[in-house]
Amino acid sequence: MKKNTSNLWTKNFLGVSFTSFFLFLTFYLLMVTLPIYVIDDMHVTQSQIGLVVTVFIISAVIVRPFSGILLEAIGRKKMLLLSLLIFFIASVLYFFGHSFGWLLAIRFFHGIGFGIATTATGAIVANIIPEDRMGEGMGYYATFMNLAMVIGPFLGLTIIHSFSFQVLFIFCGIFSLISFICALFVNIPQNVNKINNIGFKLGDLFEKKSIPISIVTGLLAFGYSGVLSYMSVYAKGLNLVQASSFFFVVYAVFLLASRPFTGKWFDQYGENKVIYPAILLFGIGTFILSYTGNAITLLISGALIGVGYGTMTSGFQTIAINSVEANRRSMATATYFTFMDSGVGLGSFVLGIVAATSGYRNLYLYTSILIIFGLGLYYLLHGRMKSKSEQITRESEIQA
The missing domain is CATH 1.20.1250.20 (MFS general substrate transporter like domains)
Incomplete structure (x- = not known):
């Protein structure tokens, strides 16, 4: 540790x-x-x-x-x-x-x-x-x-x-x-090993090393856009307008309460130990939202989504930054936010159509399934490679 x-x-x-x-x-x-x-x-x-x-x-x-x-x-x-x-x-x-x-x-x-x-x-x-x-x-x-x-x-x-x-x-x-x-x-700080030969080619516009985690970010941001854009409308239909005004307050309170622990665990035990539970909590919170019928379950979902999605996004940004050299962090950050914004923008449009045709309960049910798919995508694009590298590091330390 x-x-x-x-x-x-x-x-x-x-x-x-x-x-x-x-x-x-x-x-x-x-x-x-x-x-x-x-x-x-x-x-x-x-x-x-x-x-x-x-x-x-x-x-x-x-x-x-x-x-x-x-x-x-x-x-x-x-x-x-x-x-x-x-x-x-x-x-x-x-x-x-x-x-x-x-x-x-x-x-x-x-x-x-x-x-x-x-x-x-x-x-x-x-x-x-x-x-x-x-x-x-x-x-x-x-x-x-x-x-x-x-x-x-x-x-x-x-x-x-x-x-x-x-x-x-x-x-x-x-x-x-x-x-x-x-x-x-x-x-x-001055740019370390400043890049002088960059241009506006595709390879310069996007940092390829941070694209895998950015793809996962975009997919899960797509799912989160449904919470951001339509939760208040959904709550109004359930006659939970007053409770919905506290949804993001609860979101923030539980995120803030977890922050001193999750960030340290990320550094001490590795990203997988934090990211897997965070995505799972995000999915569970969204699933509960799809079946909510009272203020208590609405606020419970807000707490779970706050800890899950809030922890997950800061973790993904850290992974994107850590995947590159210091002089490529600007490009990595730009790539990360491009995928995140695109996910939110596209999700707001597509999920609005889903809500209009299937209803808000089904919207959040489908979104929770999408989030679990995102868990598997994280494993394929980053998690399994990180597990292998950590195992190699542990074996090297044991041999030493």
């Missing part, structure tokens, strides 16, 4: 974590409120509502593969600050988005800043975290995003119900600016 001796909670680690927190806080503030905004203020059709999310995700997915190259070619801090500046400008532009077409253009521009910035923070934090505490560090870093996921929707809905959308946009501008200021004070 490996012991963690390096300092994790440094000024730089906290700086990049808070940069990410305020970035995602702005993202979630808008994610849950803009659909209401376009219905109430722009009177768009039901079929147009999803475009405010889809356009944002599309631009983020498009820019991610190129962002990994730009981070290495131009410099991580320069690209981080540039992307956060784009994100801040886009946040301010919402004040002038008085037509639906103009709003979609702002969303596309906003997605570009988000795609580059999230890739940059993920790559930067991987070079700040000590190597012997990578799993633990990435877990805590992901916790800042998880907190934003809980606080953002609650704060956003509170603001628009108590004040107005103009006040909401003020808060978005302030949080975006704080994210930029936090990044200014982060001392970002």
Whole structure:
């Protein structure tokens, strides 16, 4: 068992974590409120509502593969600050988005800043975290995003119900600016063994070593999109609206409670000891969701999904980063997030069709089956190779 001796909670680690927190806080503030905004203020059709999310995700997915190259070619801090500046400008532009077409253009521009910035923070934090505490560090870093996921929707809905959308946009501008200021004070390590011959070939846009784990990530993110996009609608049909408002709160509480243990176990005992149970918990939680009929089972599913999916995603990102050399971490991070975003975007669309034709109970039942398939896919693409390498390492230590 490996012991963690390096300092994790440094000024730089906290700086990049808070940069990410305020970035995602702005993202979630808008994610849950803009659909209401376009219905109430722009009177768009039901079929147009999803475009405010889809356009944002599309631009983020498009820019991610190129962002990994730009981070290495131009410099991580320069690209981080540039992307956060784009994100801040886009946040301010919402004040002038008085037509639906103009709003979609702002969303596309906003997605570009988000795609580059999230890739940059993920790559930067991987070079700040000590190597012997990578799993633990990435877990805590992901916790800042998880907190934003809980606080953002609650704060956003509170603001628009108590004040107005103009006040909401003020808060978005302030949080975006704080994210930029936090990044200014982060001392970002110079790119180790910087790559000078990278271009825009397919092999440079995607890090091939991190593709296997990214495929698994994309598949399971596809399944999670059903929880993210349709859980509140499902709960409303079950007359569990009040309980559903606490679903992601329970999700975050149990994730936070498990984080001090799961990250350390990842570093000490290896990823398989953490990832297999995490995927299984995610699947069980989704299965319970498909049969829920009361508030207790709804919240139990939230707890299991929180521990399972939350632990799994930070673990997958750590695996993607650990699969490459230090100077390829930007590309590995970009590849990881490209597959994750694509899974969420495609899943929201496809699972919406499934829900419309088969109902939400069947949607979550089918999703739980898909997650178990994802468990087998993880074994085939990564888990079995890791088990073999760990066995070889143990045999070498015994012989020594």
